[in-house]
Amino acid sequence: MFRNYLTTAWRSLRRSKITSIINITGLSLGMAVVMLIALWMQDELNHDKVHDNYDTLGQAYTSQVISGTKATMTAIALPIANELRTKYADDLQAVALASWRSGNFFTVGDKKITSEGMWVEEAFPSMMSMKMVNGNIHALNDPHSILLSETLATALFGKNDPIGRSMKMGTDFEVSVAGVYEDLPFSSTFHDISYLASWQGYLIMEPWIKWNTDKWDNHSFQCFVQVRKPDGQTAFSDKISHMLNPYFKDPNWQEKLIILPIKDWYLRSEFKNGERAGGRISFVWLFGTIGVFVLLLACINFMNLATARSEKRSKEVGIRKTLGSQKKELIIQFMGESVMVTLLSLLVALLLVALAMPWFNQIAAKDMSIPWKAPLFWTCILGFTLFTGLLAGSYPAFYLSAFSPIKVFKGIFKAGKYAALPRKALVVLQFTVSIMLIIGTIVVQRQIEHARNRPVGFDNERMVQLPVNTEALKTHYDAIRHELMQSGIAAEMASASSPVTSLWSIQSGYSWEGKDPNYIPEFGTIAITHDYGNTVKWGLVKGRDFSRNFNDSSSFIINESAAKIMNFKDPIGHTINWNGRNYQIVGVVKDLVMKSPYKPVDPTVYCLRYDAATNMIVRIRPDQSIPVAIAGMEKIFKKYNPAAPFEYKFVDELHGKKFASEERVGKLAGIFAVLAILISCLGIFGLATFVAEQRIREVSIRKILGASVFSIWQLLSKDFCWLVLISFGVAAPFAWYFMNNWLQDYEYRTSLPWWIFGIAFGAALLLTLATVSTQAIRAALGNAVKALKSE
């Protein structure tokens, strides 16, 4: 009996090839999308779980309120670590200070390699359960010890055993390799760190740290803790929230310590006004919701097509009944058929996922793979496939098998005026989702464009940025500048204490005449050289730039945002006191967008200092070709800075990277929108086929009575336009609400004009008409007599 069903099912699939292809394509596309989203979500939700101490690790955050302005950050003051260690030893298993991650170059023989890593205290590697390939995990108590990732160790030493080998870090710090650890996977917060150097060494390299041993207001370090009680991070965080009170007596400057559990580092690390404000987790739920919708669309679609086709199969139901088939047997047959199609779709979906994986990994910036060997994965997808199959098969199975064969032969079941109503409701749902996705995609794209087109306040093209990685670059500043300009490579060159695409230092300690004494202002503070303004081509609003013709060692240039806060009628010539020293404002420049293109610019002051340089910028002459200029620069930098490798980055590329996250969301949303629309169109196609067939008698009679092709097309298409209109009515308010909310997250944001909704509606309508027309015109052009005869 089973074989008989199978052959029937297989042949009926093959007989109606187009429908079957559409059906299987639609369902497998939907399944593939859901699988990708599920894998992505699982990856996101399991972030950092590679660390064995997942249930006890946490990072210290500082939450401060200065003059009413609240801010929360990972930067903490140095004495905090000691305080935690001594006073809370009963609660804490381990505490480890860490530096910011920074690039450094290593020299082994003639090999120079730049890598990113951190200076950490001894406990850090074992807290993070680094898997040692070789060497000692506890070696970092020696200031000259270093642990390398496998990749970096291989890059530096090749196949030789690196343990015990010494090399130079930077220009003159000797380190010796004490251990090699397995590279951390993508899902670890520290996956891009390739070395861990000793905190004791950091103290030697950076003597200023010692002076901060009891400074509670210099937030320049990171601190990681491991609590004793599993999942006890939050309780511990509550316990120590007032730990800093004795050190902050000024009511205008209050600070609090927070321990953020490792499970929140990646997903829920945002704070707004000192309160937890979610984070990436919102993307996880957003895509989860999209996934559910896409799945819903695909199932609806499958059901729509399956039921539309099942009307065709009614004759078979009648015959089988007269031949003695029972209702139960018919139900089994239809269910089985439906499950067979879903299983087939599953195969196609798995194939699609496997093919799309590298591409998806690239878009999502991840390193995922299909867990072929995980039983849970198979349980999930098989369960889900059976569910879809049974659900989709239930309508034809129960509905058709219930009819007496006589009725089926007579075609009575076709008469139901509302037979298509549930299907119409499903199509409305599909189109609601599609229209929302279209609107969402347009808004995301617009926001990205909006931020991209934001004037940055300087010219970021043809500008190269280089790290000041040795003292040599500072001492030879003038010589390098002279040679670069002399050789026709550079139009100008400068250095600064912050890169142009970031702001590394925000400082307090400013006062001026007329300032509210209770107000503690914080300004971005950047030390620059004379040539900075000409290099970045900033816009001078008032006063003058730093100049070699003046003594500018006590001069400030401020940006417009800072000028607004200082609130002088004319800021030029006014005196600003900074940590006890007086400076004179000589110029005001336009705001430079150095940080996020979505946020307002920090009020910033620029002072003139050559020794604080961390980055050099070179503006390439407009008549120079870029590759030639880079080659020329390399020669000059090698000459003056032979100890360090020549590294550079283009400023416009660095700026472009700030859009990556939004672009990723935009791209994914766009892809999902296209897929949702495609699936919806398949649904519409199914419904149109069904309706055209159902009304074939009516159409034939109308034709015999003289109806034109156009009027029949109109007759069949009209209803669908209504469906789109209803969908739009449902989708528009939801889309407006969601997208308006989304835009609120950006301080620099685009508007939400009505025409976006118009475009979405027009697109949906056009696609619907195009889809429906294929069926409507076929019905209108069909042979009327033949259609009537077969009735």
Place this chain on the structure above:
Amino acid sequence: MLSLKHISKWVNVGGKPNFLLKDVNLTINQGEFISIMGPSGSGKSTLLHIIGMLDDFNEGEYSFMDQPVHGLKEKQRSALYKQHIGFVFQAYHLIDELTVYENIETPLIYQNVKSSERKAMVADILDRFQIVGKKDLFPTQLSGGQQQLVGIARALIAKPQLLLADEPTGNLNSKQGEEIMDLFKQLNKEGVTIIQVTHSEKNAGYGSRIIHLLDGRIEQEQ
């Protein structure tokens, strides 16, 4: 073999009953060949469907092989007719997705006949109807007469005592029709009871008894 007593069937049209069959009394014995005739709408097909248990009636008693059909549940009824009755339709009603062989085999599957036995039975009937060469073709590849032959073969495969035919030659030309009617006569001689609905006097003549219906009543028997 079967007897109908005071069978009536009606549908309500605007609150008033509209009779499709009214007080029909009929007894049919084993081995008869009955033709039911009458103008369109006289209730021929309805009567045939009720005899075949494909349709319900509102009033009266129907016993088939000494079992009261009106008292049976759907499942029992279907078990009864699939064992004893074969159907032949004007539009053949073959399953398009199945081959000739598989179409004929299907009723046996529903009666849980073993695979090896099915093979033998289908082979027999293909041989008998001289359609062995067509067994792997699909219905759409056959002429109308051939399709009806397959339909009859399928109706007979389970060796029913009663064959119900609803205008079996309605879609065929006269030569094909004659062949089918000759076949029916032959089957009847072999002991199969046949009830056919027909418009044609000539076809009706093949039967041993003709029942004329008019407006849902038996008008005349000859």
